Amino acid sequence: MSHTALILMELGAIFVSLALLGRLAGKIGISPIPLYLVGGLFFGHGGVIDFTGLENFTRITSEIGVVLLLLLLGLEYSAKELVNGLRQSWFAGLLDLVLNFSPGAVMAWALGWGPIAALVMGGVTYISSSGIIAKVLTDLGRLGNRETPVILSLLVFEDLAMAVYLPVLTTVLAGFSFATGAQTVGISLLVVTLVLVIALKYGRAVSTIVDSDDQEVFLLTVLGAALLVAGVASTLQVSAAVGAFLLGIAISGSTATNATRILEPLRDLFAAMFFAVFGLNTDPSTIPPVLGWAVVLALVTTVTKIAVGWWAAKNQGIGVPGRARAGTSLVARGEFSIVIAGLAVASGAVEPELAAMATAYVLLMGIFGPVLTRLAEPALRLLQRKSAVPAGGRAR
């Protein structure tokens, strides 16, 4: 069998398997991301089947996957929504950052993985999955709920925080000194502000430049622009993903809606590949030793996320059931935790155990987060009934 034929068959097998996993996820009503990770684990180094010869292809596809994930995230928001979200939820956002970054960072530190791994694991536990959460809110018919805007503006804050965090992470991973790191923070804050201002004032102009009535031309323009911007951003040490995110923000209105529609299938393809590749590069035998710690981390960060959502909802005058819904909705972690861990693992600057830890953690949070928020209301009702019964019993 020729080399090309072998590679085509390997790729085909991977895509078909991912499709089966996606179908399974749809059947049991969970996000496919955790299952893609499992799929990757299954195929990769130390897995059941060891694929070879795909490294170059998978490296590029997963890079593009990250760029598309962030581009579409940027397209979802208009600059106005971001600025409003920041204004409304900055305090809850900061609380979220402190409470949910610390557990990951502390655990990495305690395990002796060093400061870089602490920075990475903090990011992994901090960022909720806006993809999973938006889907769960829509599926559970919670778009009309009063706590929903609270949840969404927290997600907006997190996504903006990513735009500052990722460049810092990229510099640190590349082994630059603290001074260079601080400089990058300055540059990225400047760039983010600049892009927001441009998007607010001249968003229409940016949209007009990339817009086209011809679907094919439009697709090529948006994709090309995203990769170019990502490349330039990467050269400037601002992180390719953030470049794509900012381009997404700058494109607005109907152009953004069209771009989302046309790029969604591509994003799904490349992102699925990215998750699978992350699993592929993780040796399954490294997971059991860190599994216990991953469970501890999952429990702690479930509590901290619920606390943030609870507090933010209470602050907006929302009742107890709404606070429980808000808190539990935020628990799901997914795509961006893997993006962060993926960047770290690719740079080789962290322990390989970190990949195993991140995989186990996202598996837990991606699956149990949505389940938890589904159960929040019935559980609360049960609790209230239980607390009512003993009171009556004591009286007798």
Place this chain on the structure above:
Amino acid sequence: MNVDETPLPGIGVRKEITTASGRRIGIVTQRDGQTELIVSRQDDPDAAMASIPLTVDEAATLGNLLGAPRLVAQLTDEHRDLPGVNTRQFLIETDSRFDGLTLGDTEMRTKTGVSLVAIIRAGKVLPSPTPDFGLTGGDLLVAVGTSKGLDAAANIIQQG
């Protein structure tokens, strides 16, 4: 009436009113244009009891149904000094014979003496329609006439 507009970043926008009975009712418009009707729950006012996806046609028809009584009330009020003159509304259903025909085809005036003074479509009032006005399903006809005439008109529309 105060309409609360809440942006839902990344999803769309929610517009709602709070009724005198304390319930929130409104719509969520998603970015892809999909509209959902939302009604808040009685026991938990923060939550939505129902969130019902509506097609463009369904939303327009619902708008007609809600908007028409107000117009009819107004007309009735104006006719109060004319004894024997009433106002009533008729819905053209989507499977009606008149869906696609013109107003003239109903021969309403000839057969019943009733005047059609307005048509409500997609929440808009179209006053004084001409006989060549094309009807479609979901239209609400506002008719003015005697009780007897209006009963006859109702029969024509229902048989349609």
